[in-house]
Amino acid sequence: MKELICIVCPKGCHLKVDENDNYSVTGNDCPRGAEYGKKELTAPTRMITSTVKVRGGLYSRCPVKTAAPIPKGLIFEAMKLLDNVELQAPVRVGDVVVEDICGTGIAFIAARNL
Amino acid sequence: MSNYDKHYEVVVVGGGPAGLAAAYSACQNGAKKVLIIERDREVGGILNQCVHNGFGLHYFKEELTGPEYAGRFADMVKGTCADILVDTMVLEITPDKIVKCASQQHGYLAIKADAVVLCMGCRERTRGAIEIPGDRSAGVLTAGTAQRYVNMEGYMPGKKVVILGSGDIGLIMARRMTLEGAKVLAVVELSPYSNGLNRNIVQCLNDYDIPLYLSHTITNIVGKTRVEKVVISEVDGFTPIPGTEIEFECDTVLLSVGLIPENEISIRAGVTIDPRTRGAVVYENMQTSMEGVFASGNVVHVHDLVDFVTGESIRAGAAAAEFALGKRIGGRVIDVVTKPGVNYTVPQKIRPDNIEKSVDIFFRTNKVRGNSIIRVTSDGAKVAEFKREHMAPGEMEKITIPKVLLDRCGDSIEIVVEDA
Ligand SMILES: Cc1cc2nc3c(=O)[nH]c(=O)nc-3n(C[C@H](O)[C@H](O)[C@H](O)COP(=O)(O)OP(=O)(O)OC[C@H]3O[C@@H](n4cnc5c(N)ncnc54)[C@H](O)[C@@H]3O)c2cc1C
Ligand code: SF4
Numbered sequence: 155m156k157e158l159i160c161i162v163c164p165k166g167c168h169l170k171v172d173e174n175d176n177y178s179v180t181g182n183d184c185p186r187g188a189e190y191g192k193k194e195l196t197a198p199t200r201m202i203t204s205t206v207k208v209r210g211g212l213y214s215r216c217p218v219k220t221a222a223p224i225p226k227g228l229i230f231e232a233m234k235l236l237d238n239v240e241l242q243a244p245v246r247v248g249d250v251v252v253e254d255i256c257g258t259g260i261a262f263i264a265a266r267n268l
Numbered sequence: 269m270s271n272y273d274k275h276y277e278v279v280v281v282g283g284g285p286a287g288l289a290a291a292y293s294a295c296q297n298g299a300k301k302v303l304i305i306e307r308d309r310e311v312g313g314i315l316n317q318c319v320h321n322g323f324g325l326h327y328f329k330e331e332l333t334g335p336e337y338a339g340r341f342a343d344m345v346k347g348t349c350a351d352i353l354v355d356t357m358v359l360e361i362t363p364d365k366i367v368k369c370a371s372q373q374h375g376y377l378a379i380k381a382d383a384v385v386l387c388m389g390c391r392e393r394t395r396g397a398i399e400i401p402g403d404r405s406a407g408v409l410t411a412g413t414a415q416r417y418v419n420m421e422g423y424m425p426g427k428k429v430v431i432l433g434s435g436d437i438g439l440i441m442a443r444r445m446t447l448e449g450a451k452v453l454a455v456v457e458l459s460p461y462s463n464g465l466n467r468n469i470v471q472c473l474n475d476y477d478i479p480l481y482l483s484h485t486i487t488n489i490v491g492k493t494r495v496e497k498v499v500i501s502e503v504d505g506f507t508p509i510p511g512t513e514i515e516f517e518c519d520t521v522l523l524s525v526g527l528i529p530e531n532e533i534s535i536r537a538g539v540t541i542d543p544r545t546r547g548a549v550v551y552e553n554m555q556t557s558m559e560g561v562f563a564s565g566n567v568v569h570v571h572d573l574v575d576f577v578t579g580e581s582i583r584a585g586a587a588a589a590e591f592a593l594g595k596r597i598g599g600r601v602i603d604v605v606t607k608p609g610v611n612y613t614v615p616q617k618i619r620p621d622n623i624e625k626s627v628d629i630f631f632r633t634n635k636v637r638g639n640s641i642i643r644v645t646s647d648g649a650k651v652a653e654f655k656r657e658h659m660a661p662g663e664m665e666k667i668t669i670p671k672v673l674l675d676r677c678g679d680s681i682e683i684v685v686e687d688a
């Protein structure tokens with residue numbers, strides 16, 4: 155039995171998830187909580203936002219984000235991919251910064267014009 | 269010769285999300301000459317440094333990062349009649365609405381406005397404002413300053429960090445510093461609960477095993493030149509309990525201890541300030557106590573969701589345009605009175621004649637609550653009741669009161685929150 159706080163809406167229900175019973179969820183006030191509880195224990199994912207170096211822009215860092223949530227376990231590996239990236243202005247929002255994050259097929263993309 | 273350089277129908281002070289939405293809305297509502305004055309290098313306000321996502325779920329129906337949200341609004345404003353003056357600081361607004369500013373490019377400028385919208389946002393409370401004991405060593409800075417260094421300028425403020433305050437900015441910076449390779453040793457919170465959103469507790473602290481010390485505060489900062497050590501203690505209310513000290517060796521302390529609306533200009537102009545919000549007292553259309561001067565966004569009350577800033581500013585911009593074009597609003601005024609459980613309300617005053625269908629009242633409750641009832645009364649009689657399953661000071665509440673009910677009210681309405 156694992157306890158979690160549901161983060162799908164601000165109510166923050168305290169969920170209990172039973173790993174031994176096909177991840178059945180209790181304590182959720184709505185079905186979205188059950189879905190979250192199961193996913194959080196089986197395949198948790200997160201959006202990653204960070205910044206990379208940029209030359210010739212208004213600032214020296216350009217914000218980037220994952221185009222979709224990536225597996226939680228890959229967060230630090232994904233962050234390493236950004237260490238040596240150096241963009242040259244002009245950058246457009248949506249420009250691909252790193253093509254494929256650790257074989258997920260998901261890209262890091264620029265999150266502003268600079 | 270006139271005593272000003274330029275004339276605009278609507279002048280917006282500050283180009284954050286509030287200012288951008290107000291200017292956009294003023295143009296949409298018939299104003300032809302609209303100006304945004306921004307002291308920074310570009311518009312976007314605090315959003316430019318908030319690189320995390322979680323913005324725009326209500327307004328754009330998607331989850332954007334701060335710069336993306338700001339960029340979308342900046343683009344929308346580009347498509348309107350509004351002019352933008354950056355690198356320009358507003359110094360003073362006179363009673364006859366001459367906006368005096370200092371501009372990097374143009375020097376001193378005096379701009380005559382028919383209507384003004386105040387959108388100066390907030391600044392962070394600093395160490396001095398809460399008087400932490402200990403050495404005055406380097407390495408103590410506000411979380412927002414650290415955020416700007418890391419996300420825009422490209423500097424890391426330190427390697428081993430203790431964060432005071434568990435509001436959203438503190439939580440977001442705990443994660444940000446961790447991702448950039450720092451070790452966040454503790455987030456320390458005076459209250460017995462965090463003021464941040466649950467999703468930020470989970471995604472910023474729990475994901476990275478960063479401990480949160482509730483009912484604790486920093487009781488000493490040690491370090492000759494740079495911070496070397498921080499001592500925290502458990503508190504009983506506000507008083508540290510002897511014998512509960514925990515020490516952390518660290519080089520940096522980030523303060524996330526609250527925001528204060530930037531109202532020096534408003535106060536000097538003669539705008540009435542509400543001591544509860546530290547922002548202007550406003551009517552239903554966001555007009556302040558000064559006719560033709562409006563305010564919206566964090567300068568009125570601290571918002572946690574930028575979407576609400578946008579909504580409020582769209583109303584302020586529309587009302588400013590209408591005022592500039594000659595509309596005047598009269599009729600009786602209903603005062604909104606706060607009773608136990610309600611810390612403040614915005615608006616504080618409502619003119620029923622200016623309400624079309626209904627009015628939204630925003631407020632914060634005083635503590636974390638389960639099943640609750642929000643009761644609205646006037647002259648002792650019930651006006652409306654709203655049920656909530658969960659309330660917290662960290663989450664802004666909104667109730668909507670239809671015009672038909674307002675019309676029946678006396679000269680004030682009272683709002684109270686009770687346990688169900
Ligand atoms: C760290 C942090 C994290 C946040 N996270 C979220 C989130 O995840 N989701 C969400 O929805 N919201 C979030 N918010 C809240 C949201 O960003 C704010 O509510 C919003 O930015 C407020 O907008 P504003 O325009 O009122 O103020 P600001 O963005 O502060 O803009 C005010 C502008 O006015 C300018 N200005 C001030 N004085 C003058 C002057 N005298 N002359 C000229 N210009 C002036 C300033 O330079 C600034 O550009 C966060 C806020 C912070 C600080
Ligand atoms: S279970 Fe449903 S109601 Fe409860 S927090 Fe999750 S989404 Fe909200």
